[in-house]
Amino acid sequence: MRLATFNLLHGRSPADGVVCPDRLRDAVAGLDADVLALQEVDHSQPRSGLVDQTALVADAAGARDALFVPALVGTPGQRWRAAGPDESPDGEPTYGIGLVSRYPVARWLRLPLGTSRATLPLLVDARRPALVRDEPRVALAAVLEAPAPVGTVVATHLAFTPGVNVLQLVRLARAVEHLPGPVVILGDLNMPGPVPGAVLRGFRSLARAATFPTERPRVQFDHVLAGAGAPTVHDARAVPTAVSDHRALVVELS
Template identity: 50%
Template sequence: MRVATFNILHGRSLEDDRVDVARYADAIASLDADVVALQEVDRSQERSARADLTAVAAGALGAGEHRFVAALSGTPGATWMAATGAEQPDEAAYGIALLSRLPVRSWEVVRLPSVPCTVPVVFPGRRRPELVRDEPRVAVVAVVEDPATGRCLTVAGTHLSFIPGWNTWQLRRLVRTLRRCPAPVVLMGDLNLEAEAVRRSTGMRSLVRADTFPAHDPQRQLDHVLVGGDGARPLRVRGAGARRLPLSDHLALTVDLG
């Protein structure tokens, strides 16, 4: 079984500053993964040709099971509000997705604590902090069955806050929720935290260690594939690594499990 996580930057390439839906589909297909977590996913947004990027990715992978979960309704960077789950299928939204070529027994959405106000953040290359309003954060969880072995595992995908402290709190809250899910649990996504902070916050085992950001010169691992609850029958890693694809400012991570 291959699992993968990729922050797609709504399908945009930094080379030409465009979203080419066909290029995006080819990039996702090249992952050839059975379960994929995607972050920064658009639906019906003008900047991404009003495409449903989850459906495009599912078609490229041949993933019969997939869920898009909106974090916000409206336009990122312009007018938006926190998503509630009651959005219409054709409504402009932005969030995360989880796709599976394997049977899924159940789905769950976990809405994480949001930063309640604007906060000062110092961005790289700037001397003074900037007041920012962080977007809402969510996770999507699936119990997946591997027909080859008959074994089930829980897979969760998420994209956490970039605001220090809040991302750690969100991660700990999510891990507590996942403890009641069938083990083993694989947690994937852009956690906006580096490896040591993730280890301290989760106690989970990292399945791949590789810098993933920025894509043109990776210096930090912000994207992770973790496993927990597999003590009795540890998941074996047959191969793992980071891949640069022709879009996004992140590398994709893939892990082959035995």
């Protein structure tokens, strides 16, 4: 079973700033992931050609099931509002997270994680700092049908505000502890290397590799965390692609 998490940067290339659906399709196909967690995903956004990026990724990956969950309605960096729990991605531009799976999904769960009210200076495209308002954060859990090698996979993108992201991760772990195991959490957690594994009792990190920025990665923001009973890791690596300022993190389980 090959798991991957990929912050898409809405499909934008760091080389030329262009959003090209074919580049995104090729990048995802090259990962050959059975389960792929997505962050910074556009749905019906003019900046990305009004594409449903989760559906595009699912098609490229040969996924059987896929779901997009909006975190906000509008466009990051411009005007937006928090997406409601029953918000439909149809109609207005939305932005959030997605999960695609070649394994059949028995049940989906949307898990709100809250947000911070912080506006902090962040590196945009790993080159220039800008003041950025933090966004609402959600997680998406998929309970896989037996006999999948793991019971539940969870995609998320946590706050960039230090401390708030830790609280969100703990909240998420508590929310999924009753779901069929082993449970695997995948996503851009906005925490460096060893921190997530140290925060969560009962979970272990399945990969240690720098994922950001993609050209010369110096820090690991993207993680795959597994609960008790997860299969052995056969291989783990950060994979550069032609899109995004993050590398995809890929873990292959024996």
